[in-house]
Amino acid sequence: MVERTPFLNFFTHLILFVGFVFCVAPFAVVAIAASHNLKDVNDVPMSLLPGSDFWINIRTAWTTADLGPKLLNSFIMAAGVAAGKVIISALTAFSIVYFRYPGRTFIFWLIFVTLMLPLEVRIVPTYAVVANVLSPYQAILDVTGLSWLIEKVSGVQVSFSLGLLNSYTGLIMPLIATATGTFLYRQFFLTVPDELTEAARMDGAGALRFFIDILLPLSRNNMAALGTIMFLWAWNQYLWPLLITTDQSHATAVTELKQLIPNVGGAPEWHIAMAGTLIVMLPPLIVVVLMQRWFVRGLIATEK
Amino acid sequence: MEKRVTFSRSTIGILFAVPQLLLIFTFFYWPAGQAVYWSLTLQQPWGGGNIWVGLDNFRSILANADYWNSITASLVFAGISTGLAMFIALVLAALTDRQLAGSRLYRVVLIWPYGIAAPALAMAFRFILAPEAGFMAVVNQVWPGFWDPGLDGADAMASIIVAFSWKYVGYNFIFFLAAFQAIPRSLIEAAAMDGSGVIRRFRDIQFPLITPTIFFLLVINITESFQDSFGIVDIMTAGGPANATNLMVYKIYSDGFKGLDYSGAAAQSIILMLLIIVLTIFQFRFIERRVHYR
Amino acid sequence: MASIAIRGVKKNYAKTQVVHGVDLDFASGEFVVILGPSGCGKSTLLRMIAGLEEISDGTIAIDNTVVNKLEPRERGCAMVFQNYALYPHMSVAQNIGYSLKVAGVPAAERTQRIQAVARVLELEHLLDRKPMALSGGQRQRVAMGRAMIREPKVFLFDEPLSNLDAKLRVQMRSEIRKLHRRLNATSVFVTHDQVEAMTLADRLVVMNAGRVEQVGTPGEIYTRPASRFVATFVGAPAMNILEGTVELDGLSLLGGSRHLTIARAGLPVGSKVAMGVRPEAVRLVAPGTAGALNATVDLVEELGAGRVIYVDLDGAPFSVMTSEAVHPEPGSTVGLKLSPDDMHFFSPETGSRLDVFKASIPEPAL
Secondary structure (H helix, E strand, C coil), X not given: CCCCCHHHHHHHHHHHHHHHHHHHHHHHHHHHHCCCCHHHHCCCCCCCCCCCCHHHHHHHHHHHCCHHHHHHHHHHHHHHHHHHHHHHHHHHHHHHHHECCCCHHHHHHHHHHCCCCCHHHHHHHHHHXXXXXXXXXXXXXXXXXXXXHHHHHHCCCCCCCCCCCCCHHHHHHHHHCCCHHHHHHHHHHHHCCHHHHHHHHHCCCCHHHHHHHHHHHHCHHHHHXXXXXXXXXXXXXXXXXXXXXXXXXXXXXXXXXHXXXXXXXXXXXXXXXHHHHHHHHHHHHHHHHHCHHHHHHHHHHHCC | CCCCCCECCHHHHHHHXXXXXXXXXXXXXXXXXXXXXXHXXXXXXXXXXXXXXXXXXXXXXXCCHHHHHHHHHHHHHHHHHHHHHHHHHHHHXXXXXXXXCCHHHHHHHXXXXXXXXXXXXXXXXXXXXXXXXXCHHHHXXXXXXXXXXXXXXXHHHHHHHHHHHHHHXXXXXXXXXXXXXXXXXXXXXXHHHCCCCHHHHHHHHHHHHHHHHHHHHHHHHHHHHHHCHHHHHHHHCCCCCCCCCCCXXXXXXXXXXXXXXXXXXXXXXXXXHHHHHHHHHHHHHHHCCCCCCX | CCCEEEEEEEEEECCEEEEEEEEEEECCCCEEEEECCCCCCHHHHHHHHHCCCCCCEEEEEECCEECCCCCHHHCCEEEECCCCCCCCCCCHHHHHHHHHHHCCCCHHHHHHHHHHHHHHHCCHHHCCCCHHHCCHHHHHHHHHHHHHCCCCCEEEEECCCCCCCHHHHHHHHHHHHHHHHHHCCEXXXXXXXXXXXXXXXXXXXXXXXXEEEEEECHHHHHHCCCEHHHHHHCCCCCCEEEEEEXXXXXXXXXXXXXXXXXXXXXXXXXXXXXXXXXHHHCEEECCCCCCCEEEEEEEEEECCXXXXXXXXXXXXXXXXXXXXXXXXXXXXXEEEECCHHHEEEECCCCCEECCCCCCXXXXXXX
C-alpha cells in the first residue's frame, strides 16, 4: 500500500530487531559459553567473544553424559512416535471418514476426548500400565469372572504380564495414544473430492486399494507436516522418558541433560553444561530450520 | 461435515480403527479410569490392598497448605507467562505482518525457540540467569544480593516465567501471524480508502478479526503452562526454593514418584484433569467463532 | 454394448424422496441424454446406474441382468465426472491405466492399451504429465480415456462439459458424438444444458422433481412438449405462456383483456387453459393488424443474426424472436401474430398437454 509512515516504519524495525535479538541471544550465549574454559565462563561479565575450548567442551559433555547412545535413543523414540502417529492416525481417520458403521460417532468421540488430557496429568497410572501393559486386560478378565472360569475349566491360572519399562515400545506407545494426528487427517480427508472416491470405485478399486493408491499419496503433505511436528514433540519429551527409563541404557538425550547441571559446591562447569545443551538442542533446531514449512503447517493444522 | 461417498464394507472400516482404539484404551482410558479409582482409595505402592476411602484423599489434599501453594504458584505462573508470551507475540506478529523489508527473516527466526526442548532451554536460562555467573551476576555486582533464584522464591518464579515465555512467544507468533495474514487484503485496503491510518486499522479491523485466535491461544498457553513447565521447573528450580515453584504437575510427580503417595498424586491428577477439561470446554464455546479463511 | 432397463426406481435420503419411480428403457448402442434443472434427480439416477448410490426401490438391469446388488466394478460401466476426478498425483498414463492395474492386467498389455486410447484421443504427447499441467479440454479427454480403456458396456457422463468454456464445450460436444459413433457403446449423458442435450441425444429424457416428464427425440421434445414444464424448459428464450379461458369462438386471454379467435374442439366453454407459443413462432406485424395482439416494446436484445424483443402484454411479459430486420424502439407499439398451428395447450392444474384445439399438428420429423 502506498502509505508514508516513516516514524511507524522506524518503530517497526526497532521492535522487530529487539525481538530478533531476544530470540537469538540465548542460542548465541549457549554457543559462546560452550567455547570458554572454566575460568572464562564464570567471569562476570562473561566475554561475548568465543573462546577456544569449543571442541574440547563438546567432547567432555559428550562423554560425561554419554550422549552418543542417548541421542540414538532420542532419535529412535522420536522417529518411532512420528512414524506410529503418521500411520495409525491415517488408518483411524480413514475409518471414521470413509465408512458408516454403528458406533462410528461413539468411536469419534472416544478419540476426540483424548485431545483433552495430556500425558502429563495422567502420568502416575499410565506408568503403572506400562509396568505391566496387560494389566488392564487381566483386570477385565478378573472382574468379569472369566479368569476364574478359565482356571476352573482348563486348570490354567490366567496371569498376563508384559512389562514395558525400559523399552522402546514403552517409551513410544503411550505417546502415540492421542488424537492429534487423527484430526489432522480427518480435516484433510474431508476436503478430498468425493468424485475421486467415485472414480476409484468405478475403476474397480476397493477400500484398501483406494486408501493405498489414492488417499495416502494425496496425503503426502499432511504426513510430512504431522511427521515433523511429532518428531519434535517426541524428541522434546522429558517427564515420560524420565519416569520409564530407570535404566540408563534407554535414557534419552533430553533426560540426560540433568546430569550436566553443575552441583552445588562443585566446580561450576557451565561450559560443559552449555556444550551439552547445545548438542541436545541442535537436532530439533536443524529439523525446524530444514522443515520450517512443514513445521508451521503442522503446528497450525494439528491445533485446528 | 460428512462424506457423501463411503465404502460399504463396514467390518473393514472398524478394523482400520482398531489399532488406535487399542492404544487409547490401554494408555488413555484405562490409566484415566485408574486415576479416578486410586483417588478414591488408599493404594499401597505397586500391589497390596487398596481401601475405599471415598473423597478422603481430596479432602486431605484440599486441607493441605502445600497444595494450595502449588495451585497459587501454577496460576501465577500461567497468568504471567501466558500474558507475557501472548502480548510480545502479538506485537511482533502485527509488526511482521506489515511486510516491511526483513519480515521474512523474522518469520523464520522467531519460530526457532519453540522447537527447543523445555529442559534444554531451561538449562540455557539457568546459566543466563545464574546469580554467580552469566548475566544477572553483573546486576548482582552492582546491587549485591539483588538476584538469587536459589534463595528468593520470586526470583525463581521470574526465572521459569522468562524461560517458558521465551519458548511460547515463537508458538504464539506463528498463530497470530497466520491469523493476520488470513485477513483479506481487500478489507485493509477498504479501511485505508475510508481514511483510517495504520494504528486505527489495527484497532478497528485487524484486532477484532483475530479475537478468536486470541481466545484459542489463551487456552492453549494456559494448558501448556501446566504441562510443558515440568521440564523447566525440574532443571531450573526443582520446585524450590521453599516450594515457590512447585507447580501442579511437578508436585504430582514428586508426591507420586518420590513420595510414593499414589492416592494423593491420583487425586491431584483428577483435579488437574478437571481444570483442563473446563478450559477445553471453554475453548469449544469459542471455537465456532474461529474463522479460517485459509 | 448393452441395453439398460430401469423399472420403478426410487431413491430416498432419510426422509426425503428425490427420485419418485422412474421407468426407462435404453436400447443397446443408443446415446441417451437426461436433461433437467439442478436437483431434479438426474444425477442421482445416473449414479444409481453406475452403482455409486444405493437403489431404494425398483430394479435396474444392464443386459437383462439386475445389477442392484453389484459393485460398480462389476457392472461394466465407465463414468466421466463433472470435474474430471483425475487422480492429481498420477500421470496421464497412470490415470488412464489405473482400472487395468486394479484389475491386474500385466504391465505390457496395459502400456499397449494406454497407447491405443491415447492415440484415439490425441493424448500421446501428454502421457507423462500430471493433471495439474493440463488444460481443461485435455483433462476432459483424459477423463474420457480413463472411461474408454475399460471398453465398457455402458458409458455414463455426469455433466462432463459444464466446467469448460463455451468454445471448448462445442468442440468437445462433437468429439463425444464422434467417439460414440466409433465405439457405439450405450451412453447415458446427464446435463442441464439444453443445447448440449439437443445436439448430442438420439433420445432425450426430460426430468423434473424426481419424475420423468417426457421421453423422445430432440425433435419430438421441441415440437410436442408433453407438459408445460418441458415446454418452458426446452427452447431459448423460453416459451411464452398465457393463461386463458375457453370461449365459443376461441380464447379469452389475460383475464379477458385480449381475445384470440381460433377453432375449438373438445374442451367445454369456460374451462381454463395455459396457452404456450414459442418466441420464434410469433410474427411481428404492424400494430392494429386484424387478429394480431398489440403490445408495448420493453427491451430489444440484439443477437446479431436476429433479435429478441421483449414486450408487455397488459402487464404480462412476452418475448418474440425474429430474424427480420426490424428494430422497434422501446416504448413503441407492435402487433403480434400467432398461428394456431404453433400454439400448445396445457392444463393449468396439472401442466400436462391438452390436444384439443389443434386443427393440424405437424408430425415431428423422425
